[in-house]
Amino acid sequence: MTVTCILCEDSFVPTSIQAKKIRKHPHRIFLCPACHERVAKKAKESPHLIQVKPSLPHL
Numbered sequence: 001m002t003v004t005c006i007l008c009e010d011s012f013v014p015t016s017i018q019a020k021k022i023r024k025h026p027h028r029i030f031l032c033p034a035c036h037e038r039v040a041k042k043a044k045e046s047p048h049l050i051q052v053k054p055s056l057p058h059l
């Protein structure tokens with residue numbers, strides 16, 4: 001099974017944990033390990049620009 005990364009459009013083989021998540025949530029967006037690392041790095045540098053896991057304020 002391969003997944004296509006939305007950023008570089010490369011296909012990669014997901015880890016068994018990722019594969020489970022993909023089967024549960026097939027419409028979720030997945031990044032290849034390289035892009036995931038890049039996004040995580042960017043998010044650390046400028047957390048206000050990219051939020052990998054947006055947290056909602058308590059209502």
Ligand SMILES: [Zn+2]
Pocket residue numbers: 005006007008009010031032033034035036
């Ligand atoms: Zn990628």
